Amino acid sequence: MKVLVVGPGGREHAIVRALLSDPGVREVHAAPGNAGIAALVPTHQVDASDPLAVTALVRTLDPDLVVIGPEAPLVAGVSDAVREAGYPVFGPSQAAATLEGSKAFAKQVMAEAGVPTAMARVASNTEEAAEALDVFGAPYVVKDDGLAAGKGVVVTNDRAEALAHAQSCFDAGGEVVIEEFLDGPEVSLFVLCDGHTVVPLAPAQDFKRIFDLDEGPNTGGMGAYSPLDWVPEGLVEDVVARVAQPTVDEMARRGTPFVGVLYCGLALTSRGLRVIEFNVRFGDPETQAVLARLRSPFGALLLAAAKGKLADADPLRWAPESAVAVVLAAHDYPATPRTGDRIRGIKKANAVPGVHVLHAGTALDEAGKLVSAGGRVLAVVGLGEDLVDARERAYDGLAKIELDGGQYRNDIAAKAARSQVTLPEQRVPRHAAGAVGDQA
CATH class of the missing domain: 3.40.50.20 (Rossmann fold)
Structure with missing residues (x-):
C-alpha cells in the first residue's frame, strides 16, 4: 500500500x-x-x-x-x-467536518442523537452573551463557534474576561457557544468511523493549559498520556453506545456520512459522562501517545475505514506499556511564539531507551540546521512499563534537547502516575431555560 x-x-x-x-x-x-x-x-x-x-x-x-x-x-x-x-x-x-467547524452545529447533532453534553446557548451579540453568562454562572465557559486550533476557549471566573472573549469573536464576524462548566477529569477518545461502523482506540488525557497545575491560557495541548487506569470500567463501551455510534448514525441519517476519526472530548462529571466537544481528526498531542502503543496494522485500519469495511477489521492489539508525550513549545507560546531558534539534542533524546521524538513546528534553515518553525515545536514520547517509568523516560529525553526560550510542563501524567486522579461524586442535574444539551 x-x-x-x-x-x-x-x-x-x-x-x-x-x-x-x-x-x-x-x-x-x-x-x-x-x-x-x-x-x-x-x-x-x-x-x-x-x-x-x-x-x-x-x-x-x-x-x-x-x-x-x-x-x-x-x-x-x-x-x-x-x-x-x-x-x-x-x-x-466538508459537510461532515462541520462537526468541528461549528460548535453550534455539533450541539444540534448531539441534541438530535440524544448525546449527553453540556447545556449551552449560542450567542451572536453582546446582549445574548451577557444573558447566557448570567444563566450559567461562574466558572464561565465561552467557545469560539469556528475553528481556533484548540485555543478558542476561555474558562474563567471573571465575567468581564468572558464577555471580552465573546466580543472578540463577534468583532471577527463569528458567534460563540456559551456553556455550563463541566466538573470532573477530561478524557479524549478517538473513534475510527467508516460511515456506519465505529472502532474505538485507547483513551488518553491531554493537558491544555500552558503552565503546570493547569494554569495560564489554553494551548493546542502541552502533553498527553495513555492508557487511563483510573477511568470507570466499561467507559469506552459507554462512549461508543451513547456518543460515537448515535452521532455517526445521525450523520448518516442527514445524508452526510462520517468517514474518518471522530475525536470525542469528554468530561466525567458529577452528573455522569458529558461531551465537551467533537473534533473530526486525530487530536494533537494525544495521537502521539496513543499511536505509540498501537500494535495493529495502522494503514490497514485506515484503509478499511475509507472503504467502508471496518466491520471486517480484526480486534485491535495494544502494547502493554504506558506512553507519555511531553510537548516542547517555543518562547512566548501561545501568544506570539518565536521561530527560527536552533534545536539541538534530538539524536541524544532518540537514543534514550523507550523514547522517540516527534516533530511539529520544525524546519531546516539555509545552513541545513534544525530550527523552530511553530508554537509547539516537538513532542518527546516515552514508552515504559507504567506511567512512572514512561514519565521518567520522556523527561529524560526532553532533558537532552536544547531550544532557546523553550518551555514545557513538568507535570504531564504526574497525578495519574501517583494514582491521584479522582472522579466527582454524582449529583442531580440542574437545568437552564433555553439551553441545549444535558441529555442523561
Whole structure:
C-alpha cells in the first residue's frame, strides 16, 4: 500500500511513524510535512487546505490511500475533491467536518442523537452573551463557534474576561457557544468511523493549559498520556453506545456520512459522562501517545475505514506499556511564539531507551540546521512499563534537547502516575431555560 499523509505537524509525524510500522505499507509520502517527517519519507510542498493543489499532487503520486491530518483541510473540502478524483480518503467530507467547524452545529447533532453534553446557548451579540453568562454562572465557559486550533476557549471566573472573549469573536464576524462548566477529569477518545461502523482506540488525557497545575491560557495541548487506569470500567463501551455510534448514525441519517476519526472530548462529571466537544481528526498531542502503543496494522485500519469495511477489521492489539508525550513549545507560546531558534539534542533524546521524538513546528534553515518553525515545536514520547517509568523516560529525553526560550510542563501524567486522579461524586442535574444539551 502507498499512502499520502496531508498535514505539517506532530500528529502527522505520529501517523507517518505508525504507517511505516505496518508491514502492509510499502511507501509513505507527506505533504507538506516538517523536518522530522522529511527525515523519514519524501515530502511535497503544497497548501494542505487547497483542494485543487492537493488533488493535483494525489494524481501525480497515485496513492492507494490519502490520510488528511488537520481540521482546516477537512473543513475546506479537500477530502471531497480527492474522493471525486477517485481515491480512498481517510477524513470526513466538508459537510461532515462541520462537526468541528461549528460548535453550534455539533450541539444540534448531539441534541438530535440524544448525546449527553453540556447545556449551552449560542450567542451572536453582546446582549445574548451577557444573558447566557448570567444563566450559567461562574466558572464561565465561552467557545469560539469556528475553528481556533484548540485555543478558542476561555474558562474563567471573571465575567468581564468572558464577555471580552465573546466580543472578540463577534468583532471577527463569528458567534460563540456559551456553556455550563463541566466538573470532573477530561478524557479524549478517538473513534475510527467508516460511515456506519465505529472502532474505538485507547483513551488518553491531554493537558491544555500552558503552565503546570493547569494554569495560564489554553494551548493546542502541552502533553498527553495513555492508557487511563483510573477511568470507570466499561467507559469506552459507554462512549461508543451513547456518543460515537448515535452521532455517526445521525450523520448518516442527514445524508452526510462520517468517514474518518471522530475525536470525542469528554468530561466525567458529577452528573455522569458529558461531551465537551467533537473534533473530526486525530487530536494533537494525544495521537502521539496513543499511536505509540498501537500494535495493529495502522494503514490497514485506515484503509478499511475509507472503504467502508471496518466491520471486517480484526480486534485491535495494544502494547502493554504506558506512553507519555511531553510537548516542547517555543518562547512566548501561545501568544506570539518565536521561530527560527536552533534545536539541538534530538539524536541524544532518540537514543534514550523507550523514547522517540516527534516533530511539529520544525524546519531546516539555509545552513541545513534544525530550527523552530511553530508554537509547539516537538513532542518527546516515552514508552515504559507504567506511567512512572514512561514519565521518567520522556523527561529524560526532553532533558537532552536544547531550544532557546523553550518551555514545557513538568507535570504531564504526574497525578495519574501517583494514582491521584479522582472522579466527582454524582449529583442531580440542574437545568437552564433555553439551553441545549444535558441529555442523561
